[in-house]
Every structure is written in structure tokens, then in C-alpha cells.
Amino acid sequence: MKRMIVRMTLPLLIVCLAFSSFSASARAASEEKYWDHWIERHAQPLDASNASNKDLRFLKKVLKGKRIVQLGETTHGAGEINATKVRMIKYLHEELGYDVLAFESGFPDTNASYLNMDQLTPKSTMKNSIYAVWHTEDVVELFDYMKEQKEKGDPLILTGFDIQSMKNSFNVAATQWVKAVDPEKAELLSQSENDFSTLVTDSNTFDEFSQKKEKLVKNYQKLIKFTKTHASELKENLPKEPKAYEMFMHSLQLRIDVMETYMLEEMKEKLEEYPENIEDFSFFMRDRMMAEQFQWVADTLYPKKKIIVWGHNYHLRKQNTKMIKDWVQLNGPNMGDYLPERLKKQTYTIGIYAYSGASLDSSDNKTVKPVTSPPPSGSLEALLKAADRPAVFVDFLHTKNKKGTSWMYTPRTALYWGYMEEQMILKEQYDGVIWLEHITPSVIIK
Incomplete structure (x- = not known):
């Protein structure tokens, strides 16, 4: 009986789905003439030359009630994207009270560098905390600003959320802190950090990896026990920040978690x-x-702070599993998929895209990748050209589905890294987007 029902209903279901898809496409096509008009009227111009930041005042209304603002980017390697984000971050901090900046960079590295910020130049803090793709003059300006704000008593706190790390950043800072209490434990920490950084690359068999991993896990467990039993002495020697001890403890535990899960899988794939x-x-x-x-x-370290997130569109967008086609062509779960709903409700996610230009390939920070220009017809990049401005912001969250806005609610192409086509319902992935007419490759500084 069930098979008979399936045989009878399946053809009808296919016809209905096909008709529904055709109807949606037909409706979108009939409304295209309204899209340009709506974009001309409602896209918010961004003017970097406006020292008063009047062009950013719309954010007060758009972000009302949002504790977390995520600033994405289609590519890591474009100067104009960096500059746009730095300018917006300053405004969010000064005018809207966002006091934490979480980078797509290693948690131990970013936090150790922030704790030692008073002893470092802004350039050194930047290079010790975030990935090399952002080692640019635009981003140094942000670290200049963070140091100034900290000295003024109105800090913009730096943190990170990635599990990947740079080799020596946390090692150098943390070893200094521990050495003041116990030089032998400092040596154990330093050696463990060195071995951690090469655990996968220097292992040739799974048995070799497992033996090294077990030894390292025991080392970090010893260090965690030491940190607990010598908490008061360590707190005396850690930088005078309220959360320094918690950051240090969490960083040590994170090393164990990464070895037991992420690195374990990396080794298997190797x-x-x-x-x-x-x-x-x-x-x-x-x-x-x-x-x-x-x-x-968000919940434990800074539960009462408003947070800005800096990362790639791919990681930050709301739900990669709902993409029609992502750049990997697998539509696997991203960071946005895994965040709990209560945090998602507190978040406003902004994607950033570009119409023309070029950016760096983050695999080597040297190769220049041109943006596909002109972009595909009907794509996000092509549509927002109608605003006839060099940079605009468009709010999706507070925009209803009607003739002029149906492009947000229907399948749309957008370009990953400026040249790989992805397809999505924009409204499902972002609360708003920033569109830049032209980008140029970042200039990496030594």
C-alpha cells in the first residue's frame, strides 16, 4: 500500500516542486525592474572621507538590541575591506559600546598578546596575535587604536576564537609568566609548546603520533595542575588584567582538546x-x-560585553548547510551552523563583497587573485552596482519581501574570494552586506 501511495504521489510532488520553482523564478524575473529602483533609494552610502562618521549613524537603528556584530569578508587579502572594517570597528566601540574584538585567529595567541600589549608596539602586538594575511598598515592602525584606547581607560579588548595557532606567540609570553614562579615548569611549557606546533607535521605513522600526543597531553595536564595549585603566585606575575588567569588556564586546556580531536583527525587524513x-x-x-x-x-569570558567579530564570510554566515552551493560544493556545517540559537538571536551578521579589483591569496600572501569583473548577471555584486556609489551598506534583517527586495529572498550568486561562484538565499545567510566597488591587494608588512 505504501509503495502504491509513493508511486501515485511522487510524480505529482515532482510536478508541484517544479511548478513552485518556476513560479518563484518567474516572479523574480517580473520584479527585476523594481530592484534597481529600490537599491538606488535604500542602499546606505559609506563615505570613508567623512571624519564625522555621519554616514555610519544608521548603525544605531540597524543594530538595536544586538549584542554581537559579525564583520565578514569575501577575501582576507584586500586593503579596502580591512580599512572599511577598521573604520566601522572604531565607530562601534566609541558610539555603540562594543568593547571586545574577537578575531579569526588563535585564542591563546590573541589573548597572550593583548595581555602583553603594554610592553609591545602596536605592530608587534598585531604580528604576535593575528594571522599574517592581516599584517598590513590598515590593521596596524587598528592596533594603534587599541593601545590608545587601553591607555585612555576605555579598552577595546582583543581576543580570538580559532583553534589554529602560530608557533611562538603564546609560548614566549606564557613561558615568561610561569618562569617567575617555577623555572622548571616554564621549561616544560616551552618544550611542550614547541612539540605541539609540530605534532602532526613531524609524525610519520599513527603510532608515532599517538605516543607523542599522549606524552604532550600528560605535560599539559601537569601544567594545568601546577596552575591550579600555584594560582595566587601566578596571578601576581600575570599581567594585571581581570581575566588573565582564566585566559591562561583555558589556553592550556585548549591545547589538550585540539590534540584529542582536531589534530587526531588531521593525522588520520594525512x-x-x-x-x-x-x-x-x-x-x-x-x-x-x-x-x-x-x-x-561570549558566555564565560565576557558575558556582559558587546562583541565585534572579525572573520571570513564563509565562517560567519548564518548557516552554510542551507547554501544552494558553497565554494567547497559540499554545503558542510560552518561556525554559524554550530552556534547556539540564543547567541544567533543576539547577533547581526554582515557579509562584505566587491565588484571589481583583486586581492591576495592567503595560501602564500603573494599571489594576486583578480575579482571576476564584470560579475555574473543578477549576482549580488552586479545588482548593488545600481546604487552608483563606491561603497554601500544594505540591511536585510529589517527588510520585508516585496517587489523591490525579492532579490534577497530568491537564489542569488555571490563570489567567494571574488571569483568562485556560490549560490544562496541572501536573507538566510546575512543580516546585511557591505558592497565595495573596487578592492586592491593588501600590502603585507615585514
């Missing part, structure tokens, strides 16, 4: 042993663990 489920690949595991780290930052 040996060409792949998991059955897509979410168990290290690529997607990273996003899951970034979501866990950010949740800890």
Missing part, C-alpha cells in the same frame, strides 16, 4: 584515512571548535 561523515573532516571540525571557543568567549 595518512589518507578519511571519516564517513562530512562533519568529522578536520576542515569542518575547525568550524565546530571555533563556534565552541566563541561561545566560551
Whole structure:
């Protein structure tokens, strides 16, 4: 009986779905003539030359009730994207009370660098805390600003949510702190950090990896026990920040968690042993663990602070599993998928895209990747050209579905890194977007 029902209803269901898809496409096509008019009237111009920041005042209304603002980017390697975000971050801090900046960079590195900010130049703080793709003059300006604000007593606190780390950043700072209490434990920490950074790359077999990992896990457990039993002495020697001890403890535990999960999977994949489920690949595991780290930052480290997030569109957009086609063509879960609903409700997510120009490839920070220009017809990049401005912001969250806005609610192409086509319902992935007419490759500083 069930098979008969399936045989009878399946053709009808296919026809209905096809008709529904055709109807949606036909409706969108009939409304295209209204899109340009709506964009001309409602896209908010952004003017970097406006020293008074009047052009950003609309954010007060758009972000009302939002504790977290996520600033994405289609590519990591574009100067204009960096500059746009830096300018917006300053405004969010000064005018709207956002006091924490969470970077897509290692939690131990960013926090150790922030704790030592008083002893470092802004450039050194930047290079010790965030990934090299952002080591640019535009971003140095942000670190200049953070140091100034800290000295004024109105700090913009730096943190991170990534599980990947740079080799020596946390090691150098943390070893100094521990050495003042116990030089032997400082040596254990330093050696453990060195071995941690090469655990996967220097292991040739799974047994070799497992033996090294077990030894390292025991080392970090010893260090955690030491940190607990010598808490008062360590607090005396840690930088005088309210959360310094908690940051240090969390960083040590994170090393264990990363070895037991992410690095374990990395090693298996290195040996060409792949998991059955897509979410168990290290690529997607990273996003899951970034979501866990950010949740800890938002709920435990800074539960009463308003937070700005800096990362790639791919990680920050709301739900990659609802994409029609992502750049990987797998539509696996991203950081946005893994965040709890209560945090999502507190968040306003902004994607950033570009119409023309070029950016750096983050694999080497040297190769220049041109933006596909002109972009595909009907794409996000092509549509927002109608605003006839060099930079605009468009709010999706507070915009209803009507003739002039149906492009937000219907399948739309947008370009990952400026040249790889993705397809999505924009409203499902972002609360708003920033569109830049032209970008140029970042200039990495030494």
C-alpha cells in the first residue's frame, strides 16, 4: 500500500516542486525592474572621507538590541575591506559600546598578546596575535587604536576564537609568566609548546603520533595542575588584567582538546584515512571548535560585553548547510551552523563583497587573485552596482519581501574570494552586506 501511495504521489510532488520553482523564478524575473529602483533609494552610502562618521549613524537603528556584530569578508587579502572594517570597528566601540574584538585567529595567541600589549608596539602586538594575511598598515592602525584606547581607560579588548595557532606567540609570553614562579615548569611549557606546533607535521605513522600526543597531553595536564595549585603566585606575575588567569588556564586546556580531536583527525587524513561523515573532516571540525571557543568567549569570558567579530564570510554566515552551493560544493556545517540559537538571536551578521579589483591569496600572501569583473548577471555584486556609489551598506534583517527586495529572498550568486561562484538565499545567510566597488591587494608588512 505504501509503495502504491509513493508511486501515485511522487510524480505529482515532482510536478508541484517544479511548478513552485518556476513560479518563484518567474516572479523574480517580473520584479527585476523594481530592484534597481529600490537599491538606488535604500542602499546606505559609506563615505570613508567623512571624519564625522555621519554616514555610519544608521548603525544605531540597524543594530538595536544586538549584542554581537559579525564583520565578514569575501577575501582576507584586500586593503579596502580591512580599512572599511577598521573604520566601522572604531565607530562601534566609541558610539555603540562594543568593547571586545574577537578575531579569526588563535585564542591563546590573541589573548597572550593583548595581555602583553603594554610592553609591545602596536605592530608587534598585531604580528604576535593575528594571522599574517592581516599584517598590513590598515590593521596596524587598528592596533594603534587599541593601545590608545587601553591607555585612555576605555579598552577595546582583543581576543580570538580559532583553534589554529602560530608557533611562538603564546609560548614566549606564557613561558615568561610561569618562569617567575617555577623555572622548571616554564621549561616544560616551552618544550611542550614547541612539540605541539609540530605534532602532526613531524609524525610519520599513527603510532608515532599517538605516543607523542599522549606524552604532550600528560605535560599539559601537569601544567594545568601546577596552575591550579600555584594560582595566587601566578596571578601576581600575570599581567594585571581581570581575566588573565582564566585566559591562561583555558589556553592550556585548549591545547589538550585540539590534540584529542582536531589534530587526531588531521593525522588520520594525512595518512589518507578519511571519516564517513562530512562533519568529522578536520576542515569542518575547525568550524565546530571555533563556534565552541566563541561561545566560551561570549558566555564565560565576557558575558556582559558587546562583541565585534572579525572573520571570513564563509565562517560567519548564518548557516552554510542551507547554501544552494558553497565554494567547497559540499554545503558542510560552518561556525554559524554550530552556534547556539540564543547567541544567533543576539547577533547581526554582515557579509562584505566587491565588484571589481583583486586581492591576495592567503595560501602564500603573494599571489594576486583578480575579482571576476564584470560579475555574473543578477549576482549580488552586479545588482548593488545600481546604487552608483563606491561603497554601500544594505540591511536585510529589517527588510520585508516585496517587489523591490525579492532579490534577497530568491537564489542569488555571490563570489567567494571574488571569483568562485556560490549560490544562496541572501536573507538566510546575512543580516546585511557591505558592497565595495573596487578592492586592491593588501600590502603585507615585514
